[in-house]
Amino acid sequence: MSTLSFEASDVPVRADLVEAHQRAWAAIAAPGTWLTGERRVALAAEIRNAIGCAHCARIKAALSPNAIEGAHDSLGVLGAAEIELIHRVVCDPGRLSERWSQSVLARGLDEGEYVEIVGVIAMVMIMDTCTRALALPERALPAPREGAPSRYRPAGAKKQAAWLPLVEPEDAVDADGPMYPSPKAGYIYRGLSLVPQSLREYWTLANCHYLPGQYIYQFDKSIRAISRPQVEILAARVSALHQCVY
């Protein structure tokens, strides 16, 4: 298994995309804010494992996700709350609820851990989907790096607009580090703001796949090899298939 995302590609891949994957996998292997590098790499392994979970398939097929009893097919490394969070977010994200998110937290996860795990899920899903779309094999998981999580919680974080606390742009302080491309950044930018490091890692990766923030509302420009309407057709259809109202 390769340690380079696009090594086997038979089409040229732009350099910034290759570098973004390398940076993101290195970030996943490093200590986060609440999780060690070892735990973050274990998350990545469970994220990939969740795709084939028979229990998740039954939940996905059921009228109500809460009607199905049973256990996820896990790798057995992580705790029950982490496994539930990973499997449901990976396999059936369109039917999550605030009550479900609170039940996951009540099983022993800190809010910062929850948000950091969601960030790792999103990053792994982006990279694995991109390479799979190009018929490339999964990249080998990186070796975890040693070190202690920083355990930094932004002072301005508050639970108000979303299920988890956010840092609104006006509440961000210098100690949080850079977070938003503009004071009007939408909620999708604020989603991971309880863990600023995760927010930065995620957007560094996502911007290379979609569009950097300064181009989002420049609808008459395209910095990609496909036009903006072509980008948005793909975006809208993928979101709809995931039943994502956003």
Next chain:
Amino acid sequence: MLRESMQITGRQVDVRGVTQGFGDDVDVPHAAALVDFAEAVVLRDASRAAAARARLRAALGEAGLVDAAAVVGAFHGFVRIADAIGIPYTTAAGGRDVPELREEAGIDDFYRVRVTD
């Protein structure tokens, strides 16, 4: 975002295609091929994806194929952050995602099939 990117060039789009799928009648080059590619990747249909990839490569070139794959990947991340954190959609598309548009596109039907707990 789709509607805005169309309107800026004086074109219209039937937003019902977001939930029902787009055909070749939409005024975006290779829209049907793009949608077929996106659906094949989301549904993890390897043989359909292979055919869709070849079609896109012929239509858009190698760089276009790579960028299409990148966008499909990106939205596998965005949806998970939005849905797992429970962010409100009042700022979606810069606030242009109004209730009438969601109804017209069929997005409100997601709620009608969703069973809350």
